[in-house]
Amino acid sequence: MGSDLPDEGERLLSLIVESVEHPNAQGVAAAVGRLISSGDLAEGQRLPTVRAIARGLAVSPTTISDAWQILGRGRTIDTRGRQGTFVGSHEGIRRRQRFWQIYPSDLDTGLDLSEGVPDPALLPSLGPILARFGDQPFTGSYLDDPVLAPLRELLEGRWPFPPEAMTVVNGALDALDRICATSLRVGDRVVVEDPGFPPLFDLLEAHGIEPLGVPMDDEGIRPESLEDAVNRRVQAVFLQPRSHNPTGVDMSARRRDELASILADTGILVVEDDHSGDLSIGDPVSLGEKLPDTTVRIQSFSKSHGPDLRLAAVGGARQPIAELVTRRRLGSSWTSRLLQQLLLEMLRDDTVTTGVIRAGETYRHRRGLVTAVLDRNGIGYTGYTGLNLWVEVDDERSALVSLAAQGIGVAPGSPFQLNGNGPAAPPHIRVTTGVLTRDHERIAGHIVRAARPVPSRTAV
Numbered sequence: 174m175g176s177d178l179p180d181e182g183e184r185l186l187s188l189i190v191e192s193v194e195h196p197n198a199q200g201v202a203a204a205v206g207r208l209i210s211s212g213d214l215a216e217g218q219r220l221p222t223v224r225a226i227a228r229g230l231a232v233s234p235t236t237i238s239d240a241w242q243i244l245g246r247g248r249t250i251d252t253r254g255r256q257g258t259f260v261g262s263h264e265g266i267r268r269r270q271r272f273w274q275i276y277p278s279d280l281d282t283g284l285d286l287s288e289g290v291p292d293p294a295l296l297p298s299l300g301p302i303l304a305r306f307g308d309q310p311f312t313g314s315y316l317d318d319p320v321l322a323p324l325r326e327l328l329e330g331r332w333p334f335p336p337e338a339m340t341v342v343n344g345a346l347d348a349l350d351r352i353c354a355t356s357l358r359v360g361d362r363v364v365v366e367d368p369g370f371p372p373l374f375d376l377l378e379a380h381g382i383e384p385l386g387v388p389m390d391d392e393g394i395r396p397e398s399l400e401d402a403v404n405r406r407v408q409a410v411f412l413q414p415r416s417h418n419p420t421g422v423d424m425s426a427r428r429r430d431e432l433a434s435i436l437a438d439t440g441i442l443v444v445e446d447d448h449s450g451d452l453s454i455g456d457p458v459s460l461g462e463k464l465p466d467t468t469v470r471i472q473s474f475s476k477s478h479g480p481d482l483r484l485a486a487v488g489g490a491r492q493p494i495a496e497l498v499t500r501r502r503l504g505s506s507w508t509s510r511l512l513q514q515l516l517l518e519m520l521r522d523d524t525v526t527t528g529v530i531r532a533g534e535t536y537r538h539r540r541g542l543v544t545a546v547l548d549r550n551g552i553g554y555t556g557y558t559g560l561n562l563w564v565e566v567d568d569e570r571s572a573l574v575s576l577a578a579q580g581i582g583v584a585p586g587s588p589f590q591l592n593g594n595g596p597a598a599p600p601h602i603r604v605t606t607g608v609l610t611r612d613h614e615r616i617a618g619h620i621v622r623a624a625r626p627v628p629s630r631t632a633v
């Protein structure tokens with residue numbers, strides 16, 4: 174007022190308009206991205222309106238909205254309805270990530286069944302394996318094959334289909350991250366299971382990739398829904414073929430055939446996350462058996478052999494794996510050969526192998542002790558396998574609070590539900606029964622009461 178200094182909005186507007194080299198959605202997104210990286214636009218700063226920028230650049234407001242969509246998918250910017258659009262902040266991103274919503278940090282619990290982790294007591298002991306290592310350093314050359322030759326041979330021999338290529342990375346999430354970075358682009362659309370794995374939803378959004386949730390039944394994702402998604406031009410399909418987290422479903426061979434016939438000749442990349450690997454009791458059914466040129470399967474060794482090994486094998490279609498390996502040459506290049514040797518020794522060891530099979534049976538047994546009580550009380554749940562139990566509840570928040578009052582922490586279902594919950598996808602909680610070593614009846618009783626609380630009128 175009365176000042177000849179342009180106000181802050183005007184200044185930002187000229188800054189943005191002057192930085193745009195190509196006045197299309199990609200160009201505007203790139204320019205704003207550069208201004209954020211350079212610090213010219215600060216975290217939390219409000220951006221000029223879509224109309225003002227469109228006018229300044231003499232383009233249609235749709236171009237700016239498209240640019241905002243590109244930046245919004247990676248959470249570079251944050252659109253808050255009528256308040257406007259802001260430069261994304263680290264805190265805001267963290268608060269909105271589904272991953273951070275799983276753990277009941279605001280509820281004080283003694284028994285934590287929220288984490289989906291294996292029972293440390295059921296992991297193989299490393300002592301006898303490490304004792305076999307000599308004092309020979311694992312040097313090798315930067316140019317060596319990233320995978321130890323005997324490990325490659327062993328993995329190829331046990332893969333559910335003949336893989337055209339194979340590599341080893343630092344866990345299943347690392348594999349998913351690298352595949353997103355090398356085989357997909359900002360703005361791509363991909364199919365995911367709904368419910369599915371919250372860190373995968375976060376990861377896709379961080380890459381600017383749009384996840385399309387497809388519902389599941391007790392044989393895997395529903396074929397008719399996959400067909401609809403394929404008609405919406407998707408670039409990839411992400412599946413968990415066994416011990417699905419959170420539902421505990423294994424894909425059936427019949428479902429594999431139905432899905433394969435929908436995907437055949439589409440060129441759509443299939444990414445299978447076999448996150449429970451050798452712990453799974455179900456057969457290693459894979460779309461790669463039908464679509465070997467377009468399927469990449471990831472097998473993690475975290476839950477079977479130990480999360481801290483950070484090891485997963487990636488095998489299947491040549492091109493996506495070659496792109497991953499080539500890009501990785503610019504960074505870490507390979508996964509420690511020391512850890513690869515450790516995995517190789519474990520996979521060759523009968524005691525470890527028998528122990529992993531027994532652990533899988535123990536997890537199934539623990540889950541079964543809880544589901545028997547749910548069955549007797551008519552409480553809905555899905556699946557038959559894995560570390561987790563996906564339990565239908567009347568109300569998510571009151572179920573969490575009711576269990577917390579008994580000192581039991583479980584995960585809320587909503588972060589796993591991409592399209593939210595409602596009549597078609599009722600509220601759930603996820604209970605990691607895999608770490609439940611005793612008191613199954615008592616704890617299952619609390620789950621029953623939390624899932625369907627007795628109305629207070631009749632509670633007396």
Ligand SMILES: Cc1ncc(COP(=O)(O)O)c(C=O)c1O
Pocket residue numbers: 289343344345346347370413418446448473474475476480484485
């Ligand atoms: C479906 C799914 N994928 C990936 C992972 C992570 O696997 P990793 O430890 O190999 O990164 C998990 C872990 O819980 C998972 O449930």
